[in-house]
Amino acid sequence: MADTQVLNAEQAKGEIHEPLTPFGMSVLLGRIAHEWETRRRIFDLPIARFFNVSEGPDISIDFLGRRAATPVGPAAGPHSQMAQNIVLAWLGGSRLMELKTVQILDDLEIGRPCIDMETIGYNIEWSQELKIPQSLEEYVKAWMILDILRRWEEMTPYIGADPGPHIFDLSVGYDLAGISSAPVARFIDSMMDARQEIERLRPEIGGVFAGYRDLDFDPRIADTVTLSTFHGCPPDEIESITKHLITRHGLDVIVKLNPTLLGFERVCGIVHDTLGYESTVLRKADFDNDLQFPRALELIGELEAFAARRGRRFGIKLTNTLVVENTKGFMPDDTMYLSGPPLHVVSTTLLGELHKALPGMLRIDGQDDAPAQVSFSAGITKDNLAAAAGLGLAPITVCSDLLKPGGFGRIKPMLKSLWNSMSAAGAGSLAEWRQHQNEQASGRGAVAAYAARLHDPALNRMYTLAGNTKLPRAVDHDLQMWGCVACNFCVTVCPNDAFFRIPTPDELDADGLQQYLVLAELCNECGNCMVFCPENGDPAVIKPRLYIDEYRFEAETEQAFLIHQDPDGYWVQPNAAGAKWTGDLLLLLNGAEGFPLPPSDEEWTKSKTNSD
Ligand SMILES: Cc1cc2nc3c(=O)[nH]c(=O)nc-3n(C[C@H](O)[C@H](O)[C@H](O)COP(=O)(O)O)c2cc1C
Ligand code: SF4
Ligand code: SF4
Structure with a gap:
């Protein structure tokens, strides 16, 4: 096993603590292909x-x-x-x-x-x-x-x-x-x-x-x-x-x-x-x-x-x-x-x-x-x-x-x-x-x-x-899990591309045309999205924190969701703090644009964090 595989495995199991858990090669390529197909973005x-x-x-x-x-x-x-x-x-x-x-x-x-x-x-x-x-x-x-x-x-x-x-x-x-x-x-x-x-x-x-x-x-x-x-x-x-x-x-x-x-x-x-x-x-x-x-x-x-x-x-x-x-x-x-x-x-x-x-x-x-x-x-x-x-x-x-x-x-x-x-x-x-x-x-x-x-x-x-002297725009509203000004700043100011957005499906009772979510393994809590978010609160903490790695997920105490995939779609395992949002999240992840990682389980789980 290469050094990096050992390290990523240790990290994933919580034996070493790093703020970032990079996605493996097949996940990155799968994400490129899937995003391209579903939304013409990379x-x-x-x-x-x-x-x-x-x-x-x-x-x-x-x-x-x-x-x-x-x-x-x-x-x-x-x-x-x-x-x-x-x-x-x-x-x-x-x-x-x-x-x-x-x-x-x-x-x-x-x-x-x-x-x-x-x-x-x-x-x-x-x-x-x-x-x-x-x-x-x-x-x-x-x-x-x-x-x-x-x-x-x-x-x-x-x-x-x-x-x-x-x-x-x-x-x-x-x-x-x-x-x-x-x-x-x-x-x-x-x-x-x-x-x-x-x-x-x-x-x-x-x-x-x-x-x-x-x-x-x-x-x-x-x-x-x-x-x-x-x-x-x-x-x-x-x-x-x-x-x-x-x-x-x-x-x-x-x-x-x-x-x-x-x-x-x-x-x-x-x-x-x-x-x-x-x-x-x-x-x-x-x-x-x-x-x-x-x-x-x-x-x-x-x-x-x-x-x-x-x-x-x-x-x-x-x-x-x-x-x-x-x-x-x-x-x-x-x-x-x-x-x-x-x-x-x-x-x-x-x-x-x-x-x-x-x-x-x-x-x-x-x-x-x-x-x-x-x-x-x-x-x-x-x-x-x-x-x-x-x-x-x-x-x-x-x-x-x-x-x-x-x-x-x-x-x-x-x-x-x-x-x-x-x-x-x-x-x-x-x-x-x-x-x-x-x-x-x-x-x-x-x-x-x-x-x-x-x-x-x-x-x-x-x-x-x-x-x-001009400060970032601010509105007097407390940021919530769903709905916000939808300025997209959290997506663009994040150097790691940890944030992504999904169009709000008709069935979801939430304000805003877009909903914002975090790929938590890519977020090192640098604070940049918090500085630019016009609403009160830290988007990286308040917006749904999604994991694909179960060990990182298990270490999370705030709201968090482990995303599993199979050929029929995504399913969500919440922790206690996240349980009440599971239904809403499923609607979003399985919508037309949906979760940006591909729903092809096999390649993806094989190297989701390079840990196997
Ligand atoms: C958040 C941040 C992290 C940085 N990390 C490094 C680094 O790891 N190594 C380095 O040589 N410079 C680092 N720099 C300095 C930048 O490479 C650059 O030299 C400096 O920010 C000036 O360019 P700027 O005015 O465009 O930011 C960092 C700068 C910032 C703002
Ligand atoms: S704190 Fe915000 S900007 Fe910084 S890495 Fe996390 S999501 Fe990205
Ligand atoms: S920066 Fe704040 S208001 Fe703007 S899209 Fe992100 S969470 Fe919503």
Whole structure:
């Protein structure tokens, strides 16, 4: 039995406690087929949000010598942890998946709620919430499913005949001991040669996808890595880890830097004075403990040269989140991590400073042959993606914006807005778009010109406190099991696609055209749906919590339902707290759209949580 099967079995039996229990390969494929047949959606994403790369100018990028058909993707975070998240990101138009950070400590207790996107962005998450072998399996499943979907003729009208190349970029953290440990080394090795995992999962390809069972899946899933340094990682450690990843694994490496690198005074000046977030508490000690600017310049130069001597590529990523004191109290912990609009200004200013201090080093600002790639994630939205791509930043990854209503469906409008800007400038490729941006900067350099705009009070409102005070919509009504405003936000803001909706059948005595339900094994209680639900209460707790795994179900004390399936339909086993809703639930699950998992018992139970 493979590691992951043992783990999932232990987890399912309650012997280890994880917040998430991923669905197996056959369940995921069955869900895709069933949702497609019954509602023309995949993992709740409607076809109107599928991206077709062939409908506009060439926006492909070079990433460390590999091609990706678009410059965009999910940043390491909640959108790149589970297989269905990655598939959703790809359908929306992502072609560079920065996978959720994997580290040796894979049994961390994360406080809940852990995400607060009420206005800008805060979180207290860090690395993966799965065991290392489970993370491996999630990434391999996603890789295989994408290979199937890109060939599935049903998709062609919506994603085009050739959706173009995509890249999975590893993310690892946070110290050398952990990264060189046997479990993490095995994880990296397996991502670079996934033959064993692929062969283990292959027999689960069935149903309408049976014809793809013998597909020649590329076993090299990833050979690049973004090193997440997190706060307080000493410079020597960053150096040793990068060298280790290059020499031991032969990886091309991007080092993700922290915004503290800009220095305490500069960051306070931007956050408090330029942008007006006066109540955001920055602590000098957090800056003093992090990598300092002069040492960063040395490191970038040394590591680029080290990589080049070994025939490898090197780059930097701007930036990780900004460490601040937790003054909101919505999430536990004394510290929280800021992302979104203000981070965009801090990180772009840092980009400008590094660029000035490292002439000829960074591949931005028209220096297309410079040695060091610059990847970027900080407050990217549809309003600034085009500007960021015009600077030469690649890839451009997103986290906070995808946690807002619309979720993965926000990627397509971002890419369309990039296309529109390019078309208006007559640019047929990103190279031409970069050239256009440089010409517009009239000798000043596109990066400096853009950074100056972000500091101009007449132009930077969308990054300021004043531009980010609007709270999510609220109605004075207590959320109930059935009936609600039916805004669909819980479905779209959930990075794990744990929420789904079913049209209300005539026989059900409930308000609203749609009813909302939770696939409880996919919910890690991050709190994001609670923040955006207009009604009072937590949808992830109040709406019906459905399980397909009996051990997870048995551990539940609040209302919960175990869903069984047989060829005649679904049946429901409630716990004591859920008993009174069983009849209503049966009506919903057996309706025309019904439960999104397929009613074909055999394949499904065989690997419902990969535990057998
Ligand atoms: C909820 C959440 C979880 C995150 N998890 C990780 C992680 O595991 N590893 C990592 O390197 N960065 C992580 N990040 C940081 C993001 O990758 C990204 O660098 C940062 O949020 C800035 O981008 P944004 O402004 O688009 O959110 C996380 C961010 C958020 C909001
Ligand atoms: S259902 Fe809500 S709490 Fe659960 S993972 Fe999704 S957004 Fe987070
Ligand atoms: S539960 Fe809340 S967020 Fe979900 S659809 Fe109903 S009102 Fe909207």
